[in-house]
Amino acid sequence: METFIEQLSQEQEKEMERQYAIYSNGVHEIIPSQELKEKIAKSLVTGKPLKVKLGLDPSAPDVHIGHTVVLNKLKQFQDNGHTIQLIIGDFTGKIGDPTGKSVARKQLTDEEVKYNARTYFEQFGKVLDVQRVELFYNSKWLSKLHLEDVIHLAGKITVARLMERNDFANRLDVGKPISLHEFFYPLMQGYDSVELGSDIELGGTDQHFNVLMGRHLQEQFGKEKQVVILLPLLEGLDGVEKMSKSKGNYIGIDEDPNEMYGKAMSIPDDLMTKYIDLVTDLSLEEKSHFKLGLDNGELHPRNAKMLISKTIVRMYHGEKAAEKAEEHFTSVFQRGGIPNEIPTIVWHGDEEIGMIDLLVTAGLLPSKSEARRMIQNGGVRMNGEKIVDFHTVVKVEHGMVVQVGKRKFVKLI
Template sequence: MDKDLMLTDEQQRELEKQWEILSRGAVEIIPEDEFKRKIAKSIKENKPLKVKLGLDPSAPDIHIGHTVPLQKLRQFQELGHTVQLVIGDFTGQIGDPTGKSETRKQLSKEQVRENAETYVKQLFKVLDPQKTEIHYNSEWLEPLTFVDVVNLAGKITVARMLERDDFEKRFKANQSISIHEFFYPLMQGYDSVALKSDVEIGGTDQKFNLLMGRHLQKEYGVEQQSILMLPLIEGLDGVQKMSKSLGNYIGIDEEPNQIYGKAMSIPDELMIKYYQLVTDLPHEEVQRMVKGLQEQAIHPRDAKMKLAYTLVRMYHGEEAAKEAEQHFKTVFQKGALPDDIPVVELEKEQLEGGKVWIVKLIVTLGLVPSNGEGRRMVKQGAVKINGQKVDDLDYEVNIEQDMVVQVGKRKFAKIKLQ
């Protein structure tokens, strides 16, 4: 540590505590010694760090994959630091090309603003509003003149841009790259210049954009930010990154029973990662759970129920978590039917002599999106009629009043005949 940052014993203990908490779970910190120095300086001068996270509201809903960086920001807040939440209402109109094999569809300003309003409301389910600054990057990006934009573009080379993995792949595959896509990392980096951020947080897929912030801060004579990269979390399929478009997500605004039920379908091997990255449980409690699972002292089912309960409690409260747990036990463990089964009315014209092909029936009831998915669910033995499994693809169902059709563990429909 530099001589000008000599700390008292108490300050040194505080530094070690903050470093242990803030570095926990990070995949990479760039550069580590600089980040530690920033924390020390913050403690010595009693001046909070400005910690930036950029979010492009390309869709209105937040899922728990989005909360990985939010949980880390909450830790910064609890240690006295200030969060700079940048809502990319300007960059969101372009769309981050990271990980994309083609140019993203541009959103209108109205679409982005509408999504952003929903975003902010959900973000405060994790973050402390009193220690959060909300910024819209149109504040400093829209006023830039063409001369400003040319100067900004002059601070990076095309060769450097093509080092970025997704651009490089598309270039080599002769897939089109629009010039405006090159401006996305420049604009995200310029956000750090405008806000003079001390630290920026992001997923491992954002490394290029995060480094751009450091590069541009240096070019504009601003003290460079440190970068803290966090892991991406796989979705319910256990393979792909959690994504609403893939349907493998848990939305934080979903109904308690939905959150609980989805959490119970998380693959066992991902449970520890979920505990570590998306819950607000104390570190010591998480470590006890990890040890118990590794030593087989805790049954994976019990650990998963604790995880499901925690996620519902975080976003809907203790009472909702208790009710969701009881609902799960009643419906799925004891085999009872839920009280709130959706009722679907069928008209006689939809029935062919009172009989309907099983696949057509579950599609008509909205329990599966397509015949292909319907066939798959029947083959897997995931379809039940009045509690009886149906695994014959050619089965013709005799439709009866109040018949209950079930697909998987969570989808039910009760038939009413008109």
């Protein structure tokens, strides 16, 4: 049979290569890459958009720029006219953990799932055109499956294959229990692709096993197989760990422009290229130009980071806010002063208060232990003077400026 690639006109072939170059930029792996070209060719020949799937865990909707690695990739598909399928994995969320052992996988109510999905959607709206996104809740089909269907589904997969997932094999080896129901999660995620006829599924490298399951099950059910695009996991500001809320090494996409800009300036030098590839919306040409500049020394790392920071702020807050954030950063950190405009807090606490309690009450630090640590590390200043003893008791005065770390300022009034 003639492939779609063979049916392309010369012009279409150029278009296919153009799209392929965009989609493959910065990814970890495409399985298999030739099929991605064939998928693009199919959409060019038939005039039908590709269905590009992303599955979402409904339990943690707080989006940071680590998540935007995959969102930016989705946006590239959307910009070329393809259809984005967002699947909220509400079915598993509503089930919780039947063993009752995992605190993490607690049972969510319908309302919580809906609320979380809405939150996702709002935040994703900063990257994607959500009006043109198809949203699905997988409980729609999964809750209807009967034991008979489940057995048919389970008949499509061997235990050995499931054991190829590293954590399963390791746990069995060291005698850590694997509850049988855990085998269902990859199956269900894979079945979503069967149900939706997805052409492409995106996922982080940690999703390798699960997204391939979708491809396998589609084949088993006699459907066209999806292509899998695996994206690198983004290291956080510490340059070591995967960016995550719980590690504190993240940039939230809801954060205010100055905070965002300042955080982005703190990424390690060796992550600059990765950030430019994965979390900015620059064109392939701009990215190349940027990398070239870094390589030949024409672009100073500080200026490169300012470019990244400004781009990130521009993506989530617009051009104007990006310029202001850059000005702010330059005035405070390059000149070392107190910024002109700093947020104010109306103080309702005691007039005389221990420094630790002040920091927590004013919401500058989340806990007493962190407040103490910050003081010990020399990160707390009052009216520009470093606080060295965490036992310090201060008298709160109107207009007093408290500084935590390099970038957080607050005026008490």
